[in-house]
Amino acid sequence: MARAVALLRALGTAYRRDWTALQSLAGNNFFLLTVFFLRQAGIFVYLIMGLVMFFPLSTDPLRKIPASRMALWPLARREWWLLRLASPWINPMTWGLVALAAWGAGRSITVGLWALIAALFAAAFLISSLPLPRGGGMFRRVPSFPGSLDQLVRKNVREILSTLDFYCAAILSVSVLAFRIFARDLPQEALMAMTVLVVGALSSYAQCLFGLDGEGGLSRYRLLPVRGWQLLLAKDAAFLAALIPLLIPVAPVAGFGGALAVLAVGHAPSVGHPREQTRWRFTTGAALGNGLVQMIAMAMTISSIFSSSLWFLAPAAGAWAVSIWWYGRELERAMA
């Protein structure tokens, strides 16, 4: 029994560390944008963020132990069962569900909501404990891109697809699409606001473009005979390739301009203050000040293009070009 208890303790430590990665939300542009500017009107956005975070948090803690290690440990059957029964309680989501059930006892609406959440949690928990086939699924289907940076762009798109920011932006985009298909026309102001939200949801990633490359990837960059601006171009191309499809239901041209502004400002922290990121979590922005500048530049560019003229795309493109040239040089210096 002592073995199982020791394992549960180690598992608890590992899981606690994993949950600290959730603090990333505090440095996320999109979260800060909704908290400071939307406040109570941002409930819809909080719900989306909660939904996006829900699935990665509902995993089976036993998954943290490699299957081969589990098979090698001299655990008796009853110790294994103890682990199986006790490990779900390491996940704070389980305690949250219990608390919600206790609070909602007797309230029929809350019980219904609780049942829905519990069912989603159980589904995510069970799916996460299944030995899923190795294959990469949609990651493998990322298309090729023209030019010599093809594989780098594909890799970068896959990195973006492994952040929660992308799925948050995708839900917002699909919501607008559904509204435009099934309901009446979206007011112009709302369309612009949704464009800001979709680009804003991915803006923190633009501050940490190298955050998911890992040590191996960073050392490979230093070995490749390419210029710094080419590495940034591969990052930016992937960012735009992931974002542009999400902009189609909102305001694509204005959103594209906003994306260029976000990238132009995001190059500085990406190169100057690289910050490691965790997959399947929200991206943690590099600095609050930079995030604020990024959001203002993005909102101004989107609103100018949306409500005035397409010509406002030109300064955004110019700023992006200057930024990629300048921070490309900085990147070469940093890697030397």
Next chain:
Amino acid sequence: MISCRNLTRRFGDFTAVNALNLEVAAGAICAFLGPNGAGKSTTVKMMTGLLAPTSGEVLVGGLNPAANPLELKRRIGVLPEDLGLFDDLTVEEHLLLTGDIYGVPRHETRARTAQLLHALSLEHGRRTFAAACSHGMRKKTAFAMALLPNPQVLFLDEPFEAIDPVTAKIMRELLQSVARHGVTVFLTSHILSMVERIATQIVMIRKGQMVWNSTVGELPQSLEDHYFDLVETPVVEELEWLGPSRS
């Protein structure tokens, strides 16, 4: 092809490499030997431009890595200590990336990729993401990336560790073949039996200082004995608690 003059690298008070003087001729296979922490990887990093020397100079193919980093990178192939792979690319995509970046025509890249995957027994795992590869597969992928652009100089940091014997033999023969065609190979390794078979030049380093530099033929005794004499003598301690009769 490789020339070091008083090459030195310090990290604070610690001197990782101390006044290294070394010449490696074109077409040589130079084995750079030493215990963990002796300064081997630091030397390779300085030669490949990944780390600036504190003092002294290194020239690779007549190029100073600090002054001509891009031109140097185009001419060398490197198997780095950490392998330098991207989790989000498959084995095959890593090779296609290398061909694209080094300006190898696409059809030639595909042909070389197919040959390398076959030679290194990587065909079955060509569509496996690097994050899901075994350490051996990852090492073979990084080795194939180093070879694909047909470099003038190959820097290989512990190429034979974690490699199965058949692939190790294939890698050895590939390296001997490229060396016969004038490619210079500079490798570090702890597998002395393999080094003895492949190397033409032996360099030993201990605590950052070169303690031996000769051709294989000039070794006064077997490589293993000479290494133990010059670099480190193994001390075997009895672990009293090991054994079925002990608790």
